[in-house]
Amino acid sequence: MNRKPIFAANWKMNKGASETEDFLKSFLSKLQGQDFPCEIVIAPPFVSLAKLAELLHTATAVQNAHAIQIAAQNCSQFDAGAYTGEVSVLMLREFFVHYVILGHSERRAIYGETDAFINAKIIKAREANLKPIFCIGETLAEREAGKLESVLRTQITDGLKNVPEKDMLETVVAYEPVWAIGTGVTATSQQAQDAHAFVRSVIADLYGADTASRIRIQYGGSVKPNNAAELMACPDIDGALIGGAALEPQSFLEIIRNGCDHGGQ
Ligand code: PGA
Numbered sequence: 222m223n224r225k226p227i228f229a230a231n232w233k234m235n236k237g238a239s240e241t242e243d244f245l246k247s248f249l250s251k252l253q254g255q256d257f258p259c260e261i262v263i264a265p266p267f268v269s270l271a272k273l274a275e276l277l278h279t280a281t282a283v284q285n286a287h288a289i290q291i292a293a294q295n296c297s298q299f300d301a302g303a304y305t306g307e308v309s310v311l312m313l314r315e316f317f318v319h320y321v322i323l324g325h326s327e328r329r330a331i332y333g334e335t336d337a338f339i340n341a342k343i344i345k346a347r348e349a350n351l352k353p354i355f356c357i358g359e360t361l362a363e364r365e366a367g368k369l370e371s372v373l374r375t376q377i378t379d380g381l382k383n384v385p386e387k388d389m390l391e392t393v394v395a396y397e398p399v400w401a402i403g404t405g406v407t408a409t410s411q412q413a414q415d416a417h418a419f420v421r422s423v424i425a426d427l428y429g430a431d432t433a434s435r436i437r438i439q440y441g442g443s444v445k446p447n448n449a450a451e452l453m454a455c456p457d458i459d460g461a462l463i464g465g466a467a468l469e470p471q472s473f474l475e476i477i478r479n480g481c482d483h484g485g486q
Pocket of ligand 1 (some may be wrong): 316397401402403404406441442443444462463464465466
């Protein structure tokens, strides 16, 4: 099955509009003339979406830039109303947002997001035709207690409750072991591949083998230029969700280059 790898920069709470502009100018100049067989996505903070959308629109028109898609880092499960601090899916669409990261472990751990809450957001995102980047992953304690598979199965099953197959086909799954996020500790490629194969098997249980073989599953957690190739060479890894190493244009580009060279199917 030919799955196009997807490399997404999750900037978290970094880079306002002017830093977004600096990054993008540098990144586009490095990217110019290169066409990688993958999708490139940038997820800036909400307040930088407008700047990113404007710059990408101009860049694409002027220099035929490699298409870069925009992601949000979160969305509301509601349409509009008295929800202080929230941003709706239709608001995101106005900034040409195509993807939305949902269920990131920081949102689960720091903001108490549950599988049911994440599920409601996935359903709302699909109503607006946004593509969820649905994050799952176990803590170190869960892994060491032998609960890896049961934790992942619950996150997938409850997070995707009532999500029909047609919407699942527009969803990207990001497997991010919590103990590897921002720690510099990466899962070995064998650990990552085993978890990805398991995730795909759970999706096959829910949606059938054909759908499971078409879903892209990204790896996330301390992905760097020097480990991207090995991770992306694994048969069930279809790209990466990158935090720290995607804050610098050069290292984000090197991850994409190394990952595509060695892992692009
Ligand atoms: P990291 O973050 O690459 O800094 O580990 C990944 C993520 O949180 O998505």
